Amino acid sequence: MHDVELQLLRFRRRAQIALVVVLLALGLLALRMYVLQIQRHADLQTRAESNRTAVIPLPPLRGQIVDRHGVLLADSLAVFTLEITPALVADMDHTLQTLAELVPITPGELRRFQRLRAESHRFASLPLRSRLTPEEMSVLAAQLFRLPGVSIQARHLRYYPLGASAAHVVGHVGRINQRDRERMAEWPPEKQANYRGSDHIGRLGVEQSHEALLHGSTGFRRVEINSHGQVLRTLETVPARTGQTLRLTLDARLQHLVEQLFGARRGALVAIDVRNGEVLAFVSMPSFDPNSFVDGIGVEEWRALNESIERPLFNRALRGTYPPGSTFKPFMALAGLELGLRRPETTVYDPGFWVLGNQRFRSVGERHLGHVDLRSGMAVSSNVYYYTLAHEMGIDVLHGFMHPQGFGQRTGIDLVGEGRGLLPNQAWKRSAYSHPAQQRWFPGDTVAVGIGQGYSAFTMLQLAHATATLANGGVRHQPHLGLRAYALGEPRGRELATHQGTPMGWQSQNLQAVLEAMEAVNLPGGTAAGVFAGAPYRSGGKTGTAQAVGIGQRERYDAAQLEEHQRSHSLYIGFAPLEAPTVALAVIVENAGFGSVAAAPIARRVFDYLLLGLYPSEADIAATALGQTRAPTGLQRLAREVAWPGRPAPPAPQPAPAVQPALVSQPAPATQPAAVPR
Structure with a gap:
């Protein structure tokens, strides 16, 4: 009898311990559920959404530069470019050879592409040919199915209509390289965000000193994607804001x-x-043509400018x-x-x-x-x-x-x-x-x-x-x-x-x-x-x-x-x-x-x-x-x-004109000493 009671007592103790363990485990589960469902709900929901949504930056159109009378000094032209994403290409040499058989590609363009490839990350889309003609686009479009990583992109390419005239003042833009990214890493977060999706930045002259005005504000498109990364639908779009048109004092x-x-x-x-x-x-x-620098200048052309005894790149003024x-x-x-x-x-x-x-x-x-x-x-x-x-x-x-x-x-x-x-x-x-x-x-x-x-x-x-x-x-x-x-x-x-x-x-x-x-x-x-x-x-x-x-x-x-x-x-x-x-x-x-x-x-x-x-x-x-x-x-x-x-500058692509019509007129000649035209 004594042994039975002792066994029952031990059983009750074990049952009580087991109950405490079970209750403790249930409590921990409840606490974890509270943390996940209540405290971290917003964060986890955002993570879950990010698994099926993506944010695509929409880079802005760069602002125009005009002189004091509205004469166009810098603009952004809509062009189609042949581009390659290195991470998606299995055999780069074969791809480049195939493309060269389809459209003309100069040695300078190949060298520029290889330099950009060395300076950029693998998933960047790098230009091989700019300003494709309609005939070249049709030839390439028919062959893209067999060229993974190759695409035709619509881009806005910076253009300087006066060429070498006022080049040291207007300056030029250039592709963002690794040194730029290291410098950008020190910028405030909101400024860094404004350059997501941007490929170019002001390098010289007014393009550099007034970069904040000319660049504009980056927009974005939030899309729903599947497990393969394909876009299913657009959830939200915030359009990019075009850079401001800059009017110079220059005549x-x-x-x-x-x-x-x-x-x-x-x-x-x-x-x-x-x-x-x-x-x-x-x-x-002497001066130089800033259009040569927009998408990367060739080695020979750079050497000719940089080593010239005339020093055309040196701003003497x-x-x-x-x-x-x-x-x-x-x-x-x-x-x-x-x-x-x-x-x-x-x-x-x-x-x-x-x-x-x-x-x-x-x-x-x-x-x-x-x-x-x-x-x-x-x-x-x-x-x-x-x-x-x-x-x-x-x-x-x-x-x-x-x-x-x-x-x-x-x-x-x-x-x-x-x-x-x-x-x-x-x-x-x-x-x-x-x-x-x-x-x-x-x-x-x-x-x-x-x-x-x-x-x-x-x-x-x-x-x-x-x-x-x-x-x-x-x-x-x-x-x-x-x-x-x-x-x-x-x-x-x-x-x-x-x-x-x-x-x-x-x-x-x-x-x-x-x-x-x-x-x-x-x-x-x-x-x-x-x-x-x-x-x-x-x-x-x-x-x-x-x-x-x-x-x-x-x-x-x-x-x-x-x-x-x-x-x-x-x-x-x-x-x-x-x-x-x-x-x-x-x-x-x-x-x-x-x-x-x-x-x-x-x-x-x-x-x-x-x-x-x-x-x-x-x-x-x-x-x-x-x-x-x-x-x-x-x-x-x-x-x-x-x-x-x-x-004169063409009408700006926005509801409000970037330059008033009055600014486009040329100064009237004077018959006697007159004030400088304003």
């Missing part, structure tokens, strides 16, 4: 004219509206730094007046040279100029007048006056990669050289800087910007290229540049004295008199000749004895009209000699275009490109009647 017709006037010569020109900083022309020669030569003298003259070291009537005797210690500093040709004051010294470009002024001023005082004008620092223009230039002083020389003997600043260094030689080196953008500040009564405006942006629902667009002018605090009588002295340069007796002969407007300027190589004190400059790249540069800065300036410019023609020979004639034709609405004759353009003209020759034409490659 594309003027840009094209200046490029013709340079011809085969190297150089740069920047023209600015002095009243607001709008850049009217931004020329760097933005990054090229040159000694300013005598174009620096107007700013030195203003410094002398503002600092009380000179008065307009102060005279200096110029025998053609100036001696400091055992150094002899010469004027060009060592001409005996006699007594010169501010006006006459500017007109005939007396070096001695500025040698003595710089020596009296000293380099640190000189640097302190010039630095606020923007010399030796970036202007802040809306382009990436602007050069800083160099405005030297004693501190710079100590940091630039390691040897104590080289670190010492000599009085002769200051004298050389005073006439725009020595260590000084500025960009044409800096020179044009400083000249615009002079012409605008000492009010400085930040130069800019972006004018207005037009988006969906904004038919009037919105202004991009809201920079306020900064007064430099100069005395008006000193400014006027300098501007009138610069006018004397273009009048009879001045170095540019022949260039501006017969001009129906008053203008001011300064010619300059900057040495590309040093010339010894006992040597004479002889261009005929030097290699072409060793000859002096031709420079000119100027503004017009004198009474109420609207435009200022700076131009350099590399290794072309005196400023009045090559640079000033280009400037004269720019002023005629902007102030009079006149365009040179074809013969005059050809002769100017060879440095064989002064004042315009032949019959000038009305600019608006001259045929050229530019065309």
Whole structure:
């Protein structure tokens, strides 16, 4: 009996333990069900949906770029491309050979495809041929069933209708590569998401600096798929938003004219509206065709551009730094007046040279100029007048006056990669050289800087910007290229540049004295008199000749004895009209000699275009490109009647026009000095 009771007791204990275990297990199951069904319901539902849904990004159409009058500079063309997805191709060599038998494929296109293949992930659809003809599409479409991984895709390809014209300003786009993806990984998540499905990004010029406006907003299509990844139906669509149309301050017709006037010569020109900083022309020669870079440039073409001694890829207007030569003298003259070291009537005797210690500093040709004051010294470009002024001023005082004008620092223009230039002083020389003997600043260094030689080196953008500040009564405006942006629902667009002018605090009588002295340069007796002969407007300027190589004190400059790249540069800065300036410019023609020979004639034709609405004759353009003209020759034409490659932008593919019709018209010619067209 005792054994039975003991067994029953053990049984009850075991049953109770089993019951606790069962209840505990049921509790754990209930808890797990609660977590899965209640707490993680939303997350798990999303995961479940993702197993049968997919999100397909819809990349936006890139915005257009137009000039100030609506002339199309960059557009996106609808094209059909032959593409290959490497992950879906079993035998790539066989596939490429088969395709080459169906449609023409050049060696350059094959090399570009292989390079893109090496840079991209396996599941990316890579272009092999762009711009397929209807005949090629029909041939390929009939054979796609036997070519896994090969497809014909409808794409929008960036297109630059003016080709090489304004290429350094407009820039170009390029395919997104691995380096871009690594850089994008540091972007905020929302910005990264906006580039899903995008193949291209701005690489240079305005395409790069205004990428955020031009790219647009990526949309998406949420679709239901089966286990094989095939789309069954569309659940939701959010359309992409087209990038904004960007209107530039640039005058594309003027840009094209200046490029013709340079011809085969190297150089740069920047023209600015002095009243607001709008850049009217931004020329760097030679140029290149940006269309070559859109879908990947070929190796041979890249090598030809990159290794050319002419350096067509180098933006000389933005990054090229040159000694300013005598174009620096107007700013030195203003410094002398503002600092009380000179008065307009102060005279200096110029025998053609100036001696400091055992150094002899010469004027060009060592001409005996006699007594010169501010006006006459500017007109005939007396070096001695500025040698003595710089020596009296000293380099640190000189640097302190010039630095606020923007010399030796970036202007802040809306382009990436602007050069800083160099405005030297004693501190710079100590940091630039390691040897104590080289670190010492000599009085002769200051004298050389005073006439725009020595260590000084500025960009044409800096020179044009400083000249615009002079012409605008000492009010400085930040130069800019972006004018207005037009988006969906904004038919009037919105202004991009809201920079306020900064007064430099100069005395008006000193400014006027300098501007009138610069006018004397273009009048009879001045170095540019022949260039501006017969001009129906008053203008001011300064010619300059900057040495590309040093010339010894006992040597004479002889261009005929030097290699072409060793000859002096031709420079000119100027503004017009004198009474109420609207435009200022700076131009350099590399290794072309005196400023009045090559640079000033280009400037004269720019002023005629902007102030009079006149365009040179074809013969005059050809002769100017060879440095064989002064004042315009032949019959000038009305600019608006001259045929050229530019065309108005087509209607934008959206309800609200990207560019107002009023912007498409060309500026009417003026019969007298007029304001720069806005």
